Amino acid sequence: MVEGEAKPGLSSSRFAKEGANSPASPSTAETERMVREHGDALWRFVMSRTRSVELSEDIVQETFLAAIQGGATFSGLSSERTWLLAIAAHKVADQFRNLRKRAGRERAAAHVTPKAIEEGSEFTAGGKWVKPPVEWTNMAENEGETREMLVAMRACLDDLPPSMAEVIWLRDLLNIPSEEVCKSLGITPTNLWSRTHRARALLRRCVERVLGFEKDGGD
Amino acid sequence: MIQFVREIIRILGMSCRDHAAVTSRELDEPLPRGLRAAHRLHVLYCRDCARFRKQLRTLRDAVARIDEVGAQAGSMPSEIRERLIRRLETESEKK
Numbered sequence: 001m002v003e004g005e006a007k008p009g010l011s012s013s014r015f016a017k018e019g020a021n022s023p024a025s026p027s028t029a030e031t032e033r034m035v036r037e038h039g040d041a042l043w044r045f046v047m048s049r050t051r052s053v054e055l056s057e058d059i060v061q062e063t064f065l066a067a068i069q070g071g072a073t074f075s076g077l078s079s080e081r082t083w084l085l086a087i088a089a090h091k092v093a094d095q096f097r098n099l100r101k102r103a104g105r106e107r108a109a110a111h112v113t114p115k116a117i118e119e120g121s122e123f124t125a126g127g128k129w130v131k132p133p134v135e136w137t138n139m140a141e142n143e144g145e146t147r148e149m150l151v152a153m154r155a156c157l158d159d160l161p162p163s164m165a166e167v168i169w170l171r172d173l174l175n176i177p178s179e180e181v182c183k184s185l186g187i188t189p190t191n192l193w194s195r196t197h198r199a200r201a202l203l204r205r206c207v208e209r210v211l212g213f214e215k216d217g218g219d
Numbered sequence: 220m221i222q223f224v225r226e227i228i229r230i231l232g233m234s235c236r237d238h239a240a241v242t243s244r245e246l247d248e249p250l251p252r253g254l255r256a257a258h259r260l261h262v263l264y265c266r267d268c269a270r271f272r273k274q275l276r277t278l279r280d281a282v283a284r285i286d287e288v289g290a291q292a293g294s295m296p297s298e299i300r301e302r303l304i305r306r307l308e309t310e311s312e313k314k
Contacts, residue, residue, distance in 0.1 A: 028308050028311065031304065031308060031311055032304055032308075035303055035304050035307065039303070042295075043294065044293070045286075048286050053296075057302075057303070060303065061303055061306060064303065065307065123234070123235065123236040123239075127234025127235055127236035128234065129235050129267045132266075132267035133267055133270040133271045133274055134270075135270060136274060146281070149277075150284055150285060153278065153281055153282070153285060157282075168282060171247065172279050173283065173285065178247060193243075193247070194240075196247065197239070197243035197244070200243050200246075200275055200279070201239065201243070204271070204275060204278055
């Protein structure tokens, strides 16, 4: 199941400090500064997820527009760049949600391993492991194997339901504080906690399958 | 104190499914004292949950390095940057 249907695009005002008394929109010079300072970081973030120049251009533009039209203020809990990246993350997730909707149950990205993401419970009704985690061989110690894991993780992240991938980008990649993520996604801390846990568990299981550690050989 | 002990007993009755959720929660925030103690104890004797905990930490640390693999996007092409600035300025003026 895909949690969370497409929501309206992230309003930058959700990241804004309520009642902030800044100007309604930044000056031309300010706009140019934002693009020059953060354009490359946003571009890399979006390009590495969409792998499309056209799509990335649209998303980066929408991100800056949302930031500018939202009053260009942010909570101050994170840096300006993190705030922009968080808006971009939501735009990318929205894009993937739309792609999935259009593709029905087909996978949005053709390169991902089918069935790598498996959403069934890992536990029995009594809460015991059905398929306990398998030992991964020295992943953190061997650079080659770490790289292999990164590649597997990247493919798995791309294949996670967008609402799941989004919380991993926001929390673990961009380190956005939980309160800010809750505000931006319009969910409670409990919902965020449970969604993040599900996302990490799915990601772990997927990586285990892709790396071939799963005992029964998987699919 | 009695309440603390009661809490420990309740937590000790938690299943592996519950501890898996606690493992993720621990990555995000400090756990309450009783829960932290019971969770540490659980992963001492439960090999599966200990492994899960280790792997979740490995993955969380690896996510920060995710952009080392895959598309090497580089910088925003200058023509896209200039186009973007022009469009944003137009939009700002519309407001």
